[in-house]
Amino acid sequence: MRARRGVVYLVGAGPGDPGLMTRRSLELIADADAIYYDRLIPPGALDGARADAELIYVGKQPGVPSVPQAEIGERLVEAGRAGKSVVRLKGGDPFVFGRGGEEGEALRAAGVEFEVVPGVTAGVAATAYAGIPVTHRDDASAVAFVTGHEDPEKAETALDWEALASFPGTLVFYMGVKRLGENAAALIAAGRDAGEPAAAIERGTWAGQRTVTATLGTIAATVEGEGIGAPALIVIGAVAARREALEWLERRPLHGRTVVVTRARAQASGLAATLRGLGAEVVELPAIRIEPRTRSEEVRRAVATIADYDLICLTSPNGANLLFEALAASGRDGRAPGRPTGAGIGAGTPGGRDARALAGATVAAIGPGTARALAAHGIAADVVPERFVAEALVEALADVEVEGKRVLVARAAEARDVLPDALRERGGEVDVVALYETVREAPDDAAVEAAQRADYVTFTSSSTVRNLAEALGERFPTAARIVSIGPITSATVREAGLEIAVEAERHDVDGLLAALLADAAAR
Ligand code: SAH
Secondary structure (H helix, E strand, O other): OOOOOOEEEEEEOEOOOHHHOOHHHHHHHHHOOEEEEOOOOOOOOOOOOOOOOEEEEOOOEOOEOOOOHHHHHHHHHHHHHOOOOEEEEEOEOOOOOOOHHHHHHHHHHOOOEEEEEOOOOHHHHHHHHOOOOOOEOOOEOOEEEEEOOOOOOOOOOOOOHHHHHHOOOEEEEEOOOOOHHHHHHHHHHOOOOOOOEEEEEEOOOOOOOEEEEEEOOOHHHHHHHHOOOOOEEEEEOHHHHHHHHHOOHHHOOOOOOEEEEOOOHHHHHHHHHHHHHOOOEEEEOOOEEEEEOOOOHHHHHHHHOHHHOOEEEEOOHHHHHHHHHHHHHHHHHOOOOOOOOOOOOOOOOOOOOOHHHHOOOEEEEOOHHHHHHHHHOOOOOOEOOOOOOHHHHHHHOOOOOOOOOEEEEEEEOOOOOHHHHHHHHOOOEEEEEEEEEEEEOOOOHHHHHHHOOOOEEEEOOHHHHHHHHHHHHHHOOOOOEEEEOOHHHHHHHHHOOOOOOEEOOOOOHHHHHHHHHHHHHHO
């Protein structure tokens, strides 16, 4: 246990991008007995918590009754005294406008041990993500973090406007949207130049980050006009104009777009990560899950006699990966010794067959993704069609001798029969085995809700279309543009009564991404 019992950890979770959470914060979240968390913590921040950890929301929301600060302190004291390891998780840094100081004082007064884990504060993170350096050799040799007193619990302003007006550097206002008009006027009245560059950064480092720039004199009207709301930072200083040259996050091609990924969770991560890297907000709404069937009798039989096949066809990356899993398992089962084990040069772990079992066969992959999966297992596919559909693979196999040959088609349970039928027609002795089946996964309500804001819904197979359309019914986000990986998937989309906005020219995930990017750029 890295989190000690009876200790309260005042932990900063950073400004919103999960990647900006510290290692220490993740370690403690993973260990804690109880986690008291705020509203503005990064998405998924609590994913690593123990299944039996108590997760207690104590956030404040403007205009909504919340747990009073004194009571939070009491609850932390109680939990610490009960001998729990307690994480008090806050947005940004716990000691920067985070009331972590007050909580620490309450704990000390009660004799409860605490530790502080700093977090990346919004004042440097949101600014950096907006392309605004808070200091700059030419523009600002100091920076002040100031509260704009958006805190509903605090009525009057205690700021020294004269001092702030003459402060020789950048002013970063936290909680500054609500009183922006008054505050900007007060600064100008106290002598700050109305023409000084200014910026407002809304939801900094989150997928929906939005930045507007103006001058001190015009920033309030700009913020109002653009509908910038909390959480937002206001930056006043010459550095705000540096954004013109340094802006990066909001320039990414999919920034501000929400994209739904419908692939099974096991395969979604690559596509989701790429989309996020391009700036998109990704909603994972898996409609299906892959259920391996590698232990079925038909798969065991095919794998045991795999050396007898002249041609082996794989129709998905999943299939390729599962075939190798089945091979490895078949060696360990001792059912099909593919090579002598425990004897010979450098004999290692017994069992576990590998790519060498396919040495004699011609190997065909339906597309580049499947070919890549094969390559990862040491097989360079002999045949890979350009287009990622069964018909294309049939064409690509035109030059391969099939007559009287033994052929293995290893694929999903519910695939189309185009490929085996065509190979049988050409005189092949074809065995079809199902390495996995896809089963419906119930959609998560929060994800369904998030999907309603989507700009795009991506489909990479007919089965995801059917399952998602049926599972969502009326709740399907019909305002989003549907991007399909290819004609078969598109046909299923139309059958489901939906419209295709974009169809990939290359029928793999890269092709789908390229099509989506082109569409987004054109709109
Ligand atoms: N402890 C936090 C600040 C809490 S006060 C920290 O260190 O960042 C809450 C204020 O912080 C908000 O009103 C807003 O001004 C600012 N803030 C927090 N997260 C933000 C974000 N992602 N983007 C812009 N401002 C943010």
